[in-house]
Amino acid sequence: xxxxLAVMLVxxxxxLAILALYLYLAPAPEHRPTWGFGFGATALIxxxxxxxxxxxxxxxxxxxxxxxxxxxxxxxxxxxxGFALVFRLDLLGxxxxxxxxxxxxxxVGANIxxxxxxxxxxxxxxxxxxxxxxxxxxxxAVAIRKQRWIAVLAAIVLAVAAVIWLYTxxxxxxxxxxxxxxxxxxxxxK
Numbered sequence: 322x323x324x325x326l327a328v329m330l331v332x333x334x335x336x337l338a339i340l341a342l343y344l345y346l347a348p349a350p351e352h353r354p355t356w357g358f359g360f361g362a363t364a365l366i367x368x369x370x371x372x373x374x375x376x377x378x379x380x381x382x383x384x385x386x387x388x389x390x391x392x393x394x395x396x397x398x399x400x401x402x403g404f405a406l407v408f409r410l411d412l413l414g415x416x417x418x419x420x421x422x423x424x425x426x427x428x429v430g431a432n433i434x435x436x437x438x439x440x441x442x443x444x445x446x447x448x449x450x451x452x453x454x455x456x457x458x459x460x461x462a463v464a465i466r467k468q469r470w471i472a473v474l475a476a477i478v479l480a481v482a483a484v485i486w487l488y489t490x491x492x493x494x495x496x497x498x499x500x501x502x503x504x505x506x507x508x509x510x511k
Contacts, residue, residue, distance in 0.1 A: 339359040363396070387438060420456060430452075
């Protein structure tokens with residue numbers, strides 16, 4: 322089994338942090354294209370990991386559904402948002418789509434807690450739920466720009482979710498490295 326979940330977790334955490342900072346700072350239109358590349362980096366890593374996860378099921382059981390499918394939605398969302406920012410387009414379309422992806426993340430998070438998935442289901446579940454809530458709040462933050470408090474609230478929720486995802490991702494590296502310390506690819510075996 323090849324497990325690349327750590328890089329996915331860190332990429333989601335980085336993406337959530339970028340989105341939180343973007344909503345909080347509300348950059349002027351002329352500065353938005355630069356932000357598109359941060360969104361694009363997240364999208365690239367998630368596309369490279371989520372698609373194979375969904376197709377090949379490298380993790381045991383329903384972990385592939387719980388992590389692969391939301392990562393694919395998040396990656397797709399960050400792809401279109403990144404392009405929208407680079408080309409100075411409005412983010413309302415991606416925010417509407419993100420609203421529904423956010424609901425999916427909340428559902429996944431609740432199920433991770435309810436099914437006791439992962440070694441820390443409460444932490445993982447809350448991370449999903451907060452990321453989803455941040456996605457849901459991003460729609461009114463983008464649509465109702467005059468109500469600045471909505472963007473600030475969304476940024477805070479996303480920042481807390483980012484901390485959870487980054488913490489989980491960084492802590493998973495030592496375990497994953499130890500698990501594969503003696504791994505030898507089939508082509509190198511004698």
